[in-house]
Amino acid sequence: MFIRILIGLILVAVGAFMVIKTRYFQDFFGEMPWTYKYLGAGGTRLMYKFIGLILCFVGFMVMTNLWNAFLKATLGAWLIH
Numbered sequence: 001m002f003i004r005i006l007i008g009l010i011l012v013a014v015g016a017f018m019v020i021k022t023r024y025f026q027d028f029f030g031e032m033p034w035t036y037k038y039l040g041a042g043g044t045r046l047m048y049k050f051i052g053l054i055l056c057f058v059g060f061m062v063m064t065n066l067w068n069a070f071l072k073a074t075l076g077a078w079l080i081h
Helices: 002-020 022-029 033-039 043-063 067-079
Strands: none
Touching: 002 022, 002 043, 022 043, 033 043, 043 067
């Protein structure tokens, strides 16, 4: 239980840092040219912010032990036959 909460907190912290300090990730990992085609101006920054928000969401799901219930509710029809 403690490990699950710790992993969730780490995911939330990395996701929040990714949303707040997007420029650091853009400088480190570089540009994503295809994002400008689909997301418009500032596409790379927006994509890094989306990834950060997804990490925060997954972190909270792991922390509250709702990850399995979420996967069963959304992907359960495809994964379980």
